[in-house]
Amino acid sequence: MRPSIQQYGEGQLANRGANPAILRLAVPVPLRRLFDYLPPEGADPAALAPGQRLWVPFGGRKLVAVLVDIVAESPLAELKPALELIDRQPLFDGAGRDFLQWAADYYQAPAGELYAAALPVALRKGKPADHWAEQWLQLTTEGKGLPETALARAPKQQALLQLLLQKGPNSRTQLKALKHSLPVIRALADRGLVEWVAGPTVPPPLPDAEPTPPPALNDEQRQVLEAIDAERFSVSLLEGTTGSGKTEVYLRLMERVLAMGRQALLLVPEIGLTPQTLRRIAARFPERSIAALHSGLADGERAQAWLAAAAGQADIVIGTRSAIFTPLPRLGAVIVDEEHDGSFKQQDGVRYSARDLAAVLGRNAGVPVLLGTATPSLESLHNALSGRYRHLRLRNRAGDARPPEISVVPTLGQQLDEGFAPQSLRHIGETLQRGEQVLVFINRRGYAPALACDDCGWLADCPHCSSKLTMHRRQRHLRCHHCDYRRPLVNSCPQCHSRALSALGGGTERSEELLAQRFADYPVIRVDRDTTASKRALDRLLAPARDGEPCLLLGTQMLAKGHHLPRVTLVVIQDADGGLFSADFRAPERTGQLLEQVAGRAGRGDLAGRVLVQSRYPEHPLLQLLLEKGYGAFARQLLRDRTVAQLPPLRAMALVRAECEEPRWAEEFLQTARAQMEALAPPSPELAYLGPVPALLERKSGRFRFYVQVTAEKRGVLLPLLARLCQWAEGNRNRRLRWAVDMDAQELS
Incomplete structure (x- = not known):
C-alpha cells in the first residue's frame, strides 16, 4: 500500500469531475510526497x-518526473499542467513501481529521488528512450510458413531463415555480430519472406570471448545447486572459502534460469570486477544477450543497456549496486557476489543497501536470491x-588448489624498510626468483598519509575536513581523500619556514618506489584509485x-575483491x-573480512600459497x-x-544525521x-537513543557532522517513528543545514 502520511499537507479536497485524469508524479526533489499535475x-x-x-x-525549474498513478481527485484546488510526455511506453512496470515504493518507505527516502537514482543519467536528463531504438528483422507471414529446408540452394539465406524461425526477430546489431550480411537480408526481403520493424534497443556488444565448456562440478558444488529451487x-x-568455485555455482544457476526463459541479475561490488566477470560469462554463454550496468560506462552505453x-x-x-533498480520483466534469479562488501550500501543521497533490497526483489518476483562470499x-x-x-x-578450494600457509611477522621493535620487515622482503625476492x-x-x-615539520611540529591539515592531507609525491601535491582539496607540495614549513619536513607513514606510492628499487628486474604493478581512474584501467x-x-602486484583493497590470479x-x-x-564497532568485522579476502588471493592455482x-x-x-x-x-x-x-545485527539501527557549517545549528x-x-x-x-x-570524521567539506543513533529490538517499532520524524524535519527552514535518515547505517564517519 502507498503511504498516506499527509502527502499534500493541509488543503481542501477538490473534486475534479471535469478533469478525471490527474497525474500523480514522483518529482526528483527532497520532499517525501508525490505531486499532482494536470496532463500536458x-x-x-x-x-x-x-x-x-x-x-x-x-519552482521555476523544468524537471523530469515519473508518473506513479492516475487519479480522479486531488487535495489541491489549483493544479499546473505537466509540460510534455517523454515516453510512449512506460519505463517502469507495476512490479518495478511497487518495489521502488517499498524502498522509499523503508529507507525514508523521497520517491522522486529514488526514481531518479533508478534511471541512468541520460534518461534522468530526459533523453527519449526511442533515441536508442533499433530495427529488428522478422519473418513475414509467408516466411513463417516456409519449411526450414526451403532455401537449401542458397545456404546463407537458408541459415538466416533458420535463425529467425528458431530464435524469432533479431536486431540489426545482433545480425551484424552473427555475420549475416545486408545483401542476404535484401534477397530474403525481395522474396517477401522478411521485413524490418522498429523495436527495442539491445545491449552494447561485448568484446569477443572464446567459448569455454563448463568444468566438472565437485560434490560440494552439486549439493549447493541441488539445494536451490x-x-x-x-x-x-553461500559461504565459500576463497577459490572454492562460487562463480561456477553462479554460472550453473544462471544456466538453469536461462533455460526457463528468464533473466538473471548479478550484482558485483566494484566496476573493476565487471570486465573479468563479463569475459567469463560471455565465454560461457556466447549466444546470450548480456547487459552491463555501472558508472564506468558512457551515458549512452548505460542507457542502452538499461533499456x-x-x-x-x-x-x-x-x-553494481544501482542495477538493483533495473526493471526486469523476466527475472529468474538474483545473485549478489561478495555480499559482505560495503560498496553495496549507498552512503549519500538515498541511503539504500542493494544487498538487502535483493532479498525484497526476489520475494516480490518469487525467485531465488543467492548471496555469495568467503567472509559473510x-x-x-x-x-x-x-x-x-x-x-x-x-x-574446499576447487581443483587441486590448497589453502595458503599463514604466518605472522611481528614488526614492533624491528628496523623496517619503508614499512617492510626484512623477512617479508626476503620472501618477496625468493618468490620472484622462482618465477612466481x-x-x-x-x-x-599516496606516498605518505601526513607531512610534518620536524622543528615546530606543524602538520599539513585539510582546511575543510578533520583530516590530514595525504602526500602524493609523483603528482607533487597534497590531497585530502575526503573532499579532494589539493594544494602544491611545499618545500618548507609554512609556520616556521624550516626545510626539515618529513613524510610520516607510508602508502602505495612510497612502497612502489622501494619495491621498484629492490626488485628492479621485475615489473611492479600499482593498483589503487590513482592508477585506475580511467575506463578499463584496472583490466589493463x-x-x-x-x-x-x-x-609484483601492489595495491589497496581493490586487489582483494574477486581477482583470480x-x-x-x-x-x-x-x-x-x-x-x-x-x-567504529564495525571496524573489526571489516578488518577480518579484508585480511581473509586478501589472503585468499594466494595459491589459487596448482602452486602452494603463503x-x-x-x-x-x-x-x-x-x-x-x-x-x-x-x-x-x-x-x-x-x-x-x-x-x-545490543548492537546490529541483533537490533535494528538507524542514524539521524545532520550537517552544517555552523556546528551549533546541527547539534540543536x-x-x-x-x-x-x-x-x-x-x-x-x-x-x-x-x-x-560528532561523526568519526566530524568535519567534511567545511561542514560539521553529527548524528543521533536510534536502536530498536524490532524494525516494526523503528520505521513508523522515523516516518513521523521525517514529516517534522521537512518543516525545517534552515537551508544551510542538511539532514538525512540512514536506515541500517553502515558507517559512523
Whole structure:
C-alpha cells in the first residue's frame, strides 16, 4: 500500500469531475510526497500510463518526473499542467513501481529521488528512450510458413531463415555480430519472406570471448545447486572459502534460469570486477544477450543497456549496486557476489543497501536470491544461523588448489624498510626468483598519509575536513581523500619556514618506489584509485599478471575483491592492525573480512600459497582467533560481542544525521529531533537513543557532522517513528543545514 502520511499537507479536497485524469508524479526533489499535475495541454489521456516520464514545471525549474498513478481527485484546488510526455511506453512496470515504493518507505527516502537514482543519467536528463531504438528483422507471414529446408540452394539465406524461425526477430546489431550480411537480408526481403520493424534497443556488444565448456562440478558444488529451487523464492547465503568455485555455482544457476526463459541479475561490488566477470560469462554463454550496468560506462552505453534489460532483451544483467533498480520483466534469479562488501550500501543521497533490497526483489518476483562470499557480513550470517536464510557451504578450494600457509611477522621493535620487515622482503625476492608472482597489500594510497615539520611540529591539515592531507609525491601535491582539496607540495614549513619536513607513514606510492628499487628486474604493478581512474584501467593493469610472468602486484583493497590470479603464491599484508582499535564497532568485522579476502588471493592455482601478515600486536586476541581458526570462528565471536552490546545485527539501527557549517545549528536540530522522537516513543528496553554525537570524521567539506543513533529490538517499532520524524524535519527552514535518515547505517564517519 502507498503511504498516506499527509502527502499534500493541509488543503481542501477538490473534486475534479471535469478533469478525471490527474497525474500523480514522483518529482526528483527532497520532499517525501508525490505531486499532482494536470496532463500536458493537448495530450491524449489514453496515451498516459504509470511508469512514463514527463517534463514538469517545479519552482521555476523544468524537471523530469515519473508518473506513479492516475487519479480522479486531488487535495489541491489549483493544479499546473505537466509540460510534455517523454515516453510512449512506460519505463517502469507495476512490479518495478511497487518495489521502488517499498524502498522509499523503508529507507525514508523521497520517491522522486529514488526514481531518479533508478534511471541512468541520460534518461534522468530526459533523453527519449526511442533515441536508442533499433530495427529488428522478422519473418513475414509467408516466411513463417516456409519449411526450414526451403532455401537449401542458397545456404546463407537458408541459415538466416533458420535463425529467425528458431530464435524469432533479431536486431540489426545482433545480425551484424552473427555475420549475416545486408545483401542476404535484401534477397530474403525481395522474396517477401522478411521485413524490418522498429523495436527495442539491445545491449552494447561485448568484446569477443572464446567459448569455454563448463568444468566438472565437485560434490560440494552439486549439493549447493541441488539445494536451490529455481522456481520459488528463497534467500541462500553461500559461504565459500576463497577459490572454492562460487562463480561456477553462479554460472550453473544462471544456466538453469536461462533455460526457463528468464533473466538473471548479478550484482558485483566494484566496476573493476565487471570486465573479468563479463569475459567469463560471455565465454560461457556466447549466444546470450548480456547487459552491463555501472558508472564506468558512457551515458549512452548505460542507457542502452538499461533499456535492453527493461525490455526483456538482455538475458543476463551484470551491474553494481544501482542495477538493483533495473526493471526486469523476466527475472529468474538474483545473485549478489561478495555480499559482505560495503560498496553495496549507498552512503549519500538515498541511503539504500542493494544487498538487502535483493532479498525484497526476489520475494516480490518469487525467485531465488543467492548471496555469495568467503567472509559473510554479520547481518547475513545472523540471518543464516537463525534460519531466516538457507546456509550453504563450500569448504574446499576447487581443483587441486590448497589453502595458503599463514604466518605472522611481528614488526614492533624491528628496523623496517619503508614499512617492510626484512623477512617479508626476503620472501618477496625468493618468490620472484622462482618465477612466481607476489601481491603486496597496503590499504593507503599516496606516498605518505601526513607531512610534518620536524622543528615546530606543524602538520599539513585539510582546511575543510578533520583530516590530514595525504602526500602524493609523483603528482607533487597534497590531497585530502575526503573532499579532494589539493594544494602544491611545499618545500618548507609554512609556520616556521624550516626545510626539515618529513613524510610520516607510508602508502602505495612510497612502497612502489622501494619495491621498484629492490626488485628492479621485475615489473611492479600499482593498483589503487590513482592508477585506475580511467575506463578499463584496472583490466589493463592486471593483464600482465594474468599472462603469468613474474611480477609484483601492489595495491589497496581493490586487489582483494574477486581477482583470480593463479600465479600469485605470496601475499604480504603490510599492516594488519588498522581496524583493531577503531571507535567504529564495525571496524573489526571489516578488518577480518579484508585480511581473509586478501589472503585468499594466494595459491589459487596448482602452486602452494603463503601469506605473511605484518603486525605490531601479533598477540591481539581477535587477530589470533582469525589466523588460527579462520573467519567463521572470528565472525561468531563478533556476533557474541554484538549480542552483549545490543548492537546490529541483533537490533535494528538507524542514524539521524545532520550537517552544517555552523556546528551549533546541527547539534540543536538533532537535540530537537531526539526530543520529538522521545515524545512519540520514550526510551525503553525495546528502544534506545544515543546522541547527538560528532561523526568519526566530524568535519567534511567545511561542514560539521553529527548524528543521533536510534536502536530498536524490532524494525516494526523503528520505521513508523522515523516516518513521523521525517514529516517534522521537512518543516525545517534552515537551508544551510542538511539532514538525512540512514536506515541500517553502515558507517559512523
